[in-house]
Amino acid sequence: MVRFQENLPAWLLExxxxxxxxxxxxxxxxxxxxxxxxxxxxxxxxxxxxxxxIGIARLVADHLGGDFYILDHTRKTARAIIPTxxxxxxxxxxxxxxxxxxxxxxxxxxxxxxxxxxxxxENQLIDPTGGAGDLKxxxxxxxxxSAFIDDPVRTIRFVRxxxxxxxETEAAVEKRLKEAVPLLEKVSKExxxxxxxxVINVSxxxxxxxxxxxxxxxxxxxxxxxxxxxxxLSLPHTYHAWxxxxxxxxxxxxxxxxxxxxxxxxxxxxxxxxxFNRLDRYQEHLQNYFxxxxxxxxxxxxxxxxxxxFHDLAxxxxxxxxxxxxxxxxxxxRRGAKIIRDWAEVNHFxxxxxxxxxxxxxxxxxxxxxxxxxxxxKNENVFLFFKRAGEAGVMTALLHxxxxxxxxxxxLTDDRWDEALTAVDNIFSAYFFNYDQIVNPxxxxxxHDLIQKFNLQPGRQIGDLLAALQxxxxxxxxxxxxxxxxxxxxxxxxANEKKAGx
Numbered sequence: 001m002v003r004f005q006e007n008l009p010a011w012l013l014e015x016x017x018x019x020x021x022x023x024x025x026x027x028x029x030x031x032x033x034x035x036x037x038x039x040x041x042x043x044x045x046x047x048x049x050x051x052x053x054i055g056i057a058r059l060v061a062d063h064l065g066g067d068f069y070i071l072d073h074t075r076k077t078a079r080a081i082i083p084t085x086x087x088x089x090x091x092x093x094x095x096x097x098x099x100x101x102x103x104x105x106x107x108x109x110x111x112x113x114x115x116x117x118x119x120x121x122e123n124q125l126i127d128p129t130g131g132a133g134d135l136k137x138x139x140x141x142x143x144x145x146s147a148f149i150d151d152p153v154r155t156i157r158f159v160r161x162x163x164x165x166x167x168e169t170e171a172a173v174e175k176r177l178k179e180a181v182p183l184l185e186k187v188s189k190e191x192x193x194x195x196x197x198x199v200i201n202v203s204x205x206x207x208x209x210x211x212x213x214x215x216x217x218x219x220x221x222x223x224x225x226x227x228x229x230x231x232x233l234s235l236p237h238t239y240h241a242w243x244x245x246x247x248x249x250x251x252x253x254x255x256x257x258x259x260x261x262x263x264x265x266x267x268x269x270x271x272x273x274x275x276f277n278r279l280d281r282y283q284e285h286l287q288n289y290f291x292x293x294x295x296x297x298x299x300x301x302x303x304x305x306x307x308x309x310f311h312d313l314a315x316x317x318x319x320x321x322x323x324x325x326x327x328x329x330x331x332x333x334r335r336g337a338k339i340i341r342d343w344a345e346v347n348h349f350x351x352x353x354x355x356x357x358x359x360x361x362x363x364x365x366x367x368x369x370x371x372x373x374x375x376x377x378k379n380e381n382v383f384l385f386f387k388r389a390g391e392a393g394v395m396t397a398l399l400h401x402x403x404x405x406x407x408x409x410x411x412l413t414d415d416r417w418d419e420a421l422t423a424v425d426n427i428f429s430a431y432f433f434n435y436d437q438i439v440n441p442x443x444x445x446x447x448h449d450l451i452q453k454f455n456l457q458p459g460r461q462i463g464d465l466l467a468a469l470q471x472x473x474x475x476x477x478x479x480x481x482x483x484x485x486x487x488x489x490x491x492x493x494x495a496n497e498k499k500a501g502x
Contacts (some may be wrong), residue, residue, distance in 0.1 A: 003123055003188050004036055004117055004121055004123055004125075005121045005123065006124065007036055008036075008121060009084065011082075011084065012045070013062070013066060013120075013121060013456055015060060015126070016119050016120045016121070018056075018059060018060070018063060019047075019049075019056060019060075019119055020119055020120070020259060021328065022052050022055060022056045022059060023049035023050055023051055023052050023053070023056050024049075024050040025049060025050035025101075025118075026047060026048075026050075026118070026119040026294050027047065027048050027049075027101050027104075027116040027118050027119065027126070028045060028046070028047055028116065028117045028118065028121070029047065029048055029101075029104070029105070029108075029113075029114075029116040030044050030046040030108070030113045030114075030115075030136070031044060031046065031113060031116075032044065032045045032046060032111060033115040033116065033125070033434070034112050034115065034131070034135060035133055036241040037115075037132060038135070039163075039288055042089075043087055043088070043089050043090065043094075044089070044090045045089065045090065045091045045092070046092045046094070047091065047092065047093045047094070048093075048094050048096055048101065048116075049094070049095060049096075050095075050096065050105055051095070052240060052355065053076050053077060053078060053094050053095050054076055054077075054078040054093070054094040054278070055071075056078075056093050057069075057078035057079060057091070057092075057093045058078070058080075060082070060091060060441075061080035061081070061082070062092075063190070064080070065083065066080050066081050066082035066083060067080070067081045068080055070083070071092070071152050071166040075094065075095075075287065076095055077092065077093065077340075077377070078092075078093050079092050079093070079097075080093075085437060086278050087184060088148075091333065091353060098467060101116055101118070102126075102128055104116075105126065105128050105129065105143075106129060106143055107126055107143070107144075107150075108143050108150070109143065109147055109156075109157060109158075110131075110140060110141060110142055110143060110147075110153045110154075110161060111134045111141050111142075111143055112131045112134055112140065112157070112165075112167075113131065113133035113160070114127070114128065114129045114131050114136045114143050115131045115132060121284055124208060129221055129344055131421050133272055134428075135154070138165075138166065138167050139169070139170070140158065140161055140162050140167040140168070140169045140173075140281050141169070141170070141173060141331040142154065142158075142173060142176070145176065147182030148176055148177055148179070148183075149176075149179075149180050149183065151187075152180050152181070152183040152184045152185050152186065152187050152379060153184070153191050153192060153195050153469055154180075154497070155177055155180050155181050155184065155215070155217060156184075156192065156195035156196055156198075156199060156212075156217065156221075157195050158177060158203060159199050159208055159212055159215075159217065160195070160198045160201075160208075161197045161210055162201070162211070163202040163203070163204055163207060163208040163211070164201075164202045174215070177215055178215050178216055180215040181203045181215060181217055181220050182220065182392060184217075184220050184221075184287065185220070189347045189400070190347075190348050191360075191489070192221065192347070192502055193347040193348065193349070194297075196221060197298060197302050199212070199301045200301075200305045200306070201262075201263065201302070202263065203263040203264070204208055205246075205249050205250060205253050205305065206246045206247070206249065206250050209249070209309070210246065211245060213226065213229075213242075222309070222313075222343070223311070224313065224315070224316055224317055224339075225313055227316030227317065228240075228241040228242040228245060228312070228316045229241075229242045230316070230325075231316050233286065233327060233419055234325060234326045234327040235325070235326065236408050238406075238407070238409040238410075238411065239406065241312055241316060244312060244406055244407070245308070245309060245311070245312055245313075246401045247397070247406040248308045248311065248312075248403050248406045249305055249309060249402075250402075251269065251272060251401070251402035251405050251406060252304055252305060252308045252398065252399060252402045252412070253265070253305070253485050254268050254269060255270045255272055255275065255276065255401065255402065256290070256301050256304070256397055256398075258272065258273070258276045259276075259286055259287055259290065260287065261281065261287065261290045261299075261301050262290075262301055262334045266416075269405065269411065271405050271417060274403070274417075274421075275401055275421060275424075278421055278426060279421070279424065279428065281417040282428045283341060285428075285432040286301070286394070286428075289394055294350065294352050294356060295349070295350040295352065295353055298353065299393060300356075303353060303356055303357060303360075303395070304360070304395050304398065306340070306344075306357060306398065307340070307356075307360040307361055307364075307395065307399055307401055308402065310339065310343070310361050311333075311336060311360075311361050311364050311403065312332065312335055312336065312338050312398060313339055313340070314329070314331075314332040314333070314335035314336035315329045315332050315334060315340055317339070318330070318331060318332050318335055324471075330494065332361055333361060333363075333364060333365050335363060336361045336362075337358045337359070338358075338359040339364035340357045340358060341354050341355075341357060341358040341363050344358075348433045349445060355390065355392070356390075356391070356392040356395070357392075359389045359390055359392040359393075359396065360392050360395050360396045360399060362388070362389075363385065363389045363392075363393070363396045364396055364399050364400055364403060365400075365403075366385060366388075366389075366396075367385075367396065367397055367400035367420070367423050367427065368404065368419045368420040368422075368423035368424075369381075369423070370402065372385065372423040372426060372427070373419060373420065373422050373423050373426065377475075378426050378437050379430070379438050379475050380472075380474055380475035381469055381475050382426055382430045382438055382439070383430075383438055383439065383441075383471055383474035383475070384433070384471065385427065386427075386430070386440075393427060393431065394427070394428070394431055395427065397423075397424040397427045397477055398424075399401045400420065400423075400424065401404045401420055401421070401472055402419070404416065404420045407478070414431075420499065437473075437474070438474045439474075440470075441470050441473040442481065443466055443469060443470055443484075443489060444467070444469070444472070444473065444478065444481050444483075444484040445481065445484045445485065446466075447462045449485075449487065450462050450465060450466070453485065454488070454489070454492055461495075465491055465492070468487075468491060469484055469487060471486060472487060
């Protein structure tokens with residue numbers, strides 16, 4: 001028997017009196033109970049209470065020195081985020097869904113999430129649907145036959161738990177699951193998005209996405225993505241388009257797992273380990289980069305995986321051309337970038353996230369070109385790369401490594417891999433160690449100087465001149481104010497001569 005009280009943190013037991021005094025009845029429910037039974041660390045606690053759900057979240061946050069948020073005014077749900085050691089712990093509070101705890105639990109999604117402990121915590125598990133037994137049998141079952149129809153987002157959550165906890169299911173459950181998938185169109189895009197992002201955090205991405213394809217979720221969540229199954233790719237590609245996409249996601253996950261960003265994995269491709277070792281000096285910088293979020297609640301790792309999923313999606317949309325024995329998909333990166341941006345906007349990602357996703361897909365083929373590798377041209381071209389990719393250039397470089405490895409697999413030569421790693425090394429070196437010199441040089445001359453010294457009018461010409469100057473500074477051709485003025489003077493003179501000659 002699990003002795004629940006002994007396995008809960010002291011700070012949680014210490015607030016029992018505050019919880020009961022404020023809410024009358026208090027139950028710890030859902031995933032925390034499941035993880036207690038599995039012996040998994042808990043960083044997310046869900047409570048259902050008789051009254052004052054919002055009030056108790058605020059009190060707990062104040063008492064434990066955390067932050068407080070209202071999640072839903074209508075449903076009266078709220079969250080306290082508490083610092084405990086090196087991690088932040090979420091405590092969510094909601095009122096009963098029904099008259100009492102039994103009605104609340106029976107109305108939940110899956111039996112393994114429909115268990116509760118009453119405060120003050122004892123060792124009496126409340127388990128009306130047999131969740132503990134299903135968990136022991138490694139079986140994932142809905143709490144009722146109508147569970148998926150009652151809330152179609154559960155079809156996505158089902159995939160997450162199936163993969164995350166390595167569970168099995170029954171044929172009858174899978175039949176009801178498939179029948180409910182089309183009902184997702186009636187659910188808010190935000191809820192679909194958040195459930196999908198949880199799936200991205202599982203340890204076996206390929207298996208999760210292939211399962212979503214089999215039950216119809218890919219067609220529902222990513223219109224046109226299922227077309228990739230029918231797209232054959234020519235050499236040097238080793239997979240057709242769908243499997244290529246799955247493998248690129250998998251290698252992105254391997255790279256992130258080595259950095260401690262993605263869930264831990266058991267095996268890694270030797271080339272991935274080689275990349276990790278050869279780019280070792282950026283490890284801490286990459287960890288810091290990925291730990292900084294773009295929008296609250298979503299990670300750069302999740303955006304990287306989404307970009308990997310979309311990077312070749314347009315190959316299922318655009319017409320291919322044959323050049324000799326090779327298929328070419330002209331403009332697929334540009335078209336794919338528009339597709340992912342439109343998808344992200346529909347799914348209510350932030351403007352900044354939409355820009356990241358667009359830039360990664362748009363630029364994923366631009367990384368290991370010769371001009372990014374040659375010492376004479378690399379700085380200027382890395383500068384131009386970041387001008388277009390922005391802060392997402394770091395993620396674009398990692399996606400490119402995964403794409404190169406997937407394209408060639410065992411046929412990948414050391415020379416081709418060296419090219420990709422050298423280009424990524426140049427990109428990382430510029431971004432992490434030489435940002436002010438290469439990625440975004442501080443201009444030696446400003447727009448006011450141009451107006452005063454060359455009698456120019458405010459307008460596009462000034463912007464073009466400053467952009468050209470910044471590129472020259474990044475390339476290392478201009479180092480001081482006098483050189484900058486001489487360069488600008490020559491540019492202006494050439495432009496005037498060209499204009500006069502028309």
